[in-house]
Amino acid sequence: MKNLAIVLAAGKGSRMESVIPKQYINVCDKPLFLYSLQTFLQASVDEIALVVAKGEEAFVKTWLAKLGDTSKKIRIIIGGLERYQSVYHALDVYRAEEIGIVSIHDSARAAISLPVVEASIADAKQYKASVVAVTSKDTVKLVDEGGFVIETPKREGVYLVQTPQSFDFKTLLKAYDLLMAKEDLQVGITDDAMVVERVLDIRVKITKGEYSNIKVTTKEDIAFMESIIKKKEATDGQTV
Ligand code: CTP
Ligand code: MG
DSSP: OEEEEEEEEOOOOGGGTOSSOGGGSEETTEETHHHHHHHHHHSSOSEEEEEEOTTOHHHHHHHHHHTOOOSSEEEEEEOOSSHHHHHHHHHHHTTTSOEEEEEEEETTOTTOOHHHHHHHHHHHHHHSEEEEEEEOSSOOOEEOTTSOEEEOOOGGGOEEEEEEEEEEHHHHHHHHHHHHHOGGGGTTOOSHHHHHHHHOSOOOEEEEOOTTOOOOOSTHHHHHHHHHHHHHHHHHOOOO
16 A cells, blocks of 8 residues: 655745745745755655645655655646645545555645654554644634634643644545535635545544644745744755
8 A cells, every 4th residue: 555645835825915826936046846855755655745736746856856766756747726626636646556644735835744644644644633732822712703812721731733744545535526526515625634524433543743834824924934944954964
């Protein structure tokens, strides 16, 4: 059985308000998407599906060529309009293959560390579904449409969910097939664990993540990501 990583880079990055999609912005001399891809190249995955928007293949390939010979196969797959559609395009390509675990990762989370990826895969092997998350440092409030507090959940039970999210491949494919068959199930889906939670009767395990695994979402995140990457490079010495 092979392990597969799906690295998502097909979004538009509308909240970033930049001309080029955020995953292609250069940080410390290379585009953001390349960082997590390189981490997955070192991880216990056998193949990587890199999901990009139509028209971005040539740009992405020039960067993949700079990685030189990698023993792992990187397959470029064209994404869809919504994140869950991008994921489904990739899952569908591997439908007939013998995949054990699939790890799905947002390329905007460039600073993901190898130990967290491995922990995510290990938890998926044991529990079938795992999401990397950190506990909330702030108190969280649930608020109504008028801007008034409804409830304050206990902080110890509040987790901020990141990626990777890893799953037994057949389980996730089944969940996504059910999701794609019914449009009303697709409303408000923002991550893969939600798909499993919504359509299957299995529990999703939390894998302990790191606060440095931020998602570049708005402009101010770029400088933060740059400082995290610089720190990482000083310790790991990784460059393309
Ligand atoms: N993504 C994708 N396909 C989509 C939408 C998102 O592959 N149709 C990817 C993004 O490239 C990103 C990850 O999913 O790496 C997480 O999504 P998000 O942070 O929401 O990125 P965008 O959708 O690009 O940004 P925004 O929501 O601000 O438009
Ligand atoms: Mg989005």
